[in-house]
Amino acid sequence: MGRFYVTTPIYYVNDAPHVGHAYTTVNADAVARWHRLIGDETKFLTGTDEHGQKVADAAAKHEMSPRAWTDQTSARFREAWDALNISYDDFIRTTEPRHFESVQKFLTAIYENGYIYKDVYKGLYCVSCEDYYTLESSVHGNCPIHERALVEMEEENWFFKLSAFEDRLIEYYTTNPNFVTPETKRNEAYSFIKGGLRDISITRTSISWGIPVPWDEKHVFYVWYDALINYLTAIGYGRDDDEVARWWPHSHHLIGKEIIRFHCVWWPAMCMAAGLEPPSHVQVHGWLLVGGQKLSKTMAAEGEVRLTDIAPVTLTNEFGVDPVRYYLLRETSLGNDGEFSHEGITQRYNTDLANNLGNLVARVTTVVSSKCAGVGPAPQANSVLRIEAEAAIARAAEAWNRFSPQGALEATWTLIGATNAYLERHAPWKMEPGPDVDAVLGDALEAIRLVAILSTPAMPEVCEEIWRRVGLAGSPSGQTYPQSVVWGQYCADGPVERGEPLFPRIVKRP
Ligand code: MSP
Numbered sequence: 001m002g003r004f005y006v007t008t009p010i011y012y013v014n015d016a017p018h019v020g021h022a023y024t025t026v027n028a029d030a031v032a033r034w035h036r037l038i039g040d041e042t043k044f045l046t047g048t049d050e051h052g053q054k055v056a057d058a059a060a061k062h063e064m065s066p067r068a069w070t071d072q073t074s075a076r077f078r079e080a081w082d083a084l085n086i087s088y089d090d091f092i093r094t095t096e097p098r099h100f101e102s103v104q105k106f107l108t109a110i111y112e113n114g115y116i117y118k119d120v121y122k123g124l125y126c127v128s129c130e131d132y133y134t135l136e137s138s139v140h141g142n143c144p145i146h147e148r149a150l151v152e153m154e155e156e157n158w159f160f161k162l163s164a165f166e167d168r169l170i171e172y173y174t175t176n177p178n179f180v181t182p183e184t185k186r187n188e189a190y191s192f193i194k195g196g197l198r199d200i201s202i203t204r205t206s207i208s209w210g211i212p213v214p215w216d217e218k219h220v221f222y223v224w225y226d227a228l229i230n231y232l233t234a235i236g237y238g239r240d241d242d243e244v245a246r247w248w249p250h251s252h253h254l255i256g257k258e259i260i261r262f263h264c265v266w267w268p269a270m271c272m273a274a275g276l277e278p279p280s281h282v283q284v285h286g287w288l289l290v291g292g293q294k295l296s297k298t299m300a301a302e303g304e305v306r307l308t309d310i311a312p313v314t315l316t317n318e319f320g321v322d323p324v325r326y327y328l329l330r331e332t333s334l335g336n337d338g339e340f341s342h343e344g345i346t347q348r349y350n351t352d353l354a355n356n357l358g359n360l361v362a363r364v365t366t367v368v369s370s371k372c373a374g375v376g377p378a379p380q381a382n383s384v385l386r387i388e389a390e391a392a393i394a395r396a397a398e399a400w401n402r403f404s405p406q407g408a409l410e411a412t413w414t415l416i417g418a419t420n421a422y423l424e425r426h427a428p429w430k431m432e433p434g435p436d437v438d439a440v441l442g443d444a445l446e447a448i449r450l451v452a453i454l455s456t457p458a459m460p461e462v463c464e465e466i467w468r469r470v471g472l473a474g475s476p477s478g479q480t481y482p483q484s485v486v487w488g489q490y491c492a493d494g495p496v497e498r499g500e501p502l503f504p505r506i507v508k509r510p
Helices: 019-037 053-061 066-083 097-112 162-175 183-194 223-228 241-247 257-274 312-319 321-330 342-371 384-401 405-426 435-455 460-469
Strands: 003-007 041-049 090-093 116-126 131-133 151-160 216-221 251-256 281-285
Touching: 003 019, 003 241, 019 041, 019 066, 019 251, 019 281, 019 312, 019 321, 019 384, 019 405, 041 066, 053 066, 053 223, 066 090, 066 312, 097 116, 097 223, 097 257, 151 216, 151 257, 162 183, 162 257, 183 257, 216 223, 223 257, 251 257, 257 281, 312 321, 312 342, 321 342, 321 405, 321 460, 342 405, 342 435, 342 460, 384 405, 384 435, 405 435, 435 460
Parallel strands: 003 041, 003 251, 041 090, 251 281
Antiparallel strands: 116 131, 116 151
């Protein structure tokens, strides 16, 4: 049994949650559920990032105080995660007193260790990114991502000596080759470090919506500098040393590719500066795109479908919670960009869920009802399906363990395909009741049992329902791994029930 601490980025509350945020959160949730399933002591953290200019501007635009605005918008994230059945253990808000306390203690430690100094910051800034640019990294003075004019900034700030950590970061990357995955993203971060690091401005006097600098109260911390520390706040940094020692550094940060520099360069350096070990792993994913673009509000032309306008709940209302989760996990390999489309989700639903999984369960439960009086027979010890099952289990487990829900589901669906083919070959629906039918159906029920265990991190509700329908007691997530995935354990605890279709086919919209 290991320890597994998984986090999502904390989301800005300048606007409502959209399907891009859901993509990250559902992936983290499935991986957390997998680790709980295999018996790891698991902690799953998500939350909201509530300081900074962008959030203050959004509140002003809505004629609300930052406090009231952040309360309202943070609650919308929680609602979205409830709608998607997200099993977070903690939801952090950076406006909470516990976060103020941890940030101030963490930064005081860095200050006392001599890595923070005062200087004048002069340069370009993008409020939408909450990030600095140089003239060279801008596009004719505009932000390369938001295509908006960058703002000239000049103020006296406190700086973090990031440049002092170049060598230690290089060493950390070399001795921990899997610190950042996938490798392409690791190479990106590594080249950034090798290219030379500049010190960063970490405080502001121009805004007050932030966490005050304990040794200079005119300043508040720059939003990114406060935000990263949330990963430590949630495990009690500065408040509960035992809890910190329990979870740190068993941390796995799942992030989108646009925030690599903050998590893979700044954050490990900040930890080193405060006298802590860097996090153990950062898993980077690509963007979900619509029509090949990650359309932001500012870039989208009137009338176009914007990813940022798709609320998770509109999807769950249309397709159901687990099908949306399945699509987000299955369609794209974590690390690459993926295309989000209504047609894509409909197709996955009809093919993988209705035709493959739904059909398998419906067929088996129907034939067990008609040929075995509704009592599920036992599997054969030496079934050919066993070989397929063992291969699928090994591949799925390996994929779940390396943060690849897509790979895990792909492997699981090979077992579903093999079981459907096995049923086609033997056609138990044409056979007379007796030991031959029992053998085929017992094997198929065992395969379904295993599929339910392997898929439960992705589709918890559907898998529970499948478990119940094939007459098993308890739940697929409550079994003791790895004994639970050893072939041959199907044993009817109750009647097998056909029930309504698990995934009624979606007919194309006119
Ligand atoms: N607040 C910072 C993160 C601080 S973490 C210490 C931030 N927030 S954000 O609201 O902009 O959301 C960031 C995350 O949302 C991205 O890293 C990514 O994980 C997810 N996504 C936002 N849009 C997305 C897509 N279009 N596609 C995939 N993920 C997307 O940055």
